[in-house]
Amino acid sequence: MRQTIKMILRILLLISFISCVSGSLVVNVTQTHYQAEQNHSITLEWTFTPKPDVSITSVYIICELVTDLRASVLFHLHEGVEVSESQDQQFSGRVQFDRDELREGRLRLQVSRLRTDDSGRYDCTIRTSDGWNTDVCRLNVTET
């Protein structure tokens, strides 16, 4: 049941993203590969240009950990507000972000108490009034 709801949410999210033209928004990771040890923290970073105009209520973000088996939501922002209900249980209480940085066109997600199963590919799609785009980085969490 929970899986079904999550699937529907994902589809709705994708539709809401794709229904607007890609536009001129540029999304970039600042680092393509991150390496970290279990139980440590790491900050994954994406930048986007142009910066959101007047307010961040025009910003939508969905970041997911994608593995061969599944996709887990790391972070979801809707109209500038974090939607913790969408977040996968795996990341619950372990992700922090700074709203003020968003105004500067920077998304920094600090993930703490890293687990080896946090390893994988992280896709972040960002949408603003200028359009939407995605960029990807990889995280490798090793056992200590």
Ligand SMILES: *[C@@H]1O[C@H](CO)[C@@H](O)[C@H](O)[C@H]1NC(C)=O
């Ligand atoms: C984003 O990445 C593209 C392609 O790697 C590069 O051409 C562009 O200068 C970058 N833009 C910013 C704002 O970092």
Ligand SMILES: *[C@@H]1O[C@H](CO)[C@@H](O)[C@H](O)[C@H]1NC(C)=O
């Ligand atoms: C992860 O890091 C370990 C230790 O540095 C390395 O042996 C391993 O190949 C890396 N795995 C990936 C998928 O990069």
Ligand SMILES: *[C@@H]1O[C@H](CO)[C@@H](O)[C@H](O)[C@H]1NC(C)=O
């Ligand atoms: C990581 O944290 C877990 C749970 O807090 C603990 O059981 C484990 O010993 C820690 N591992 C290391 C390598 O610190």
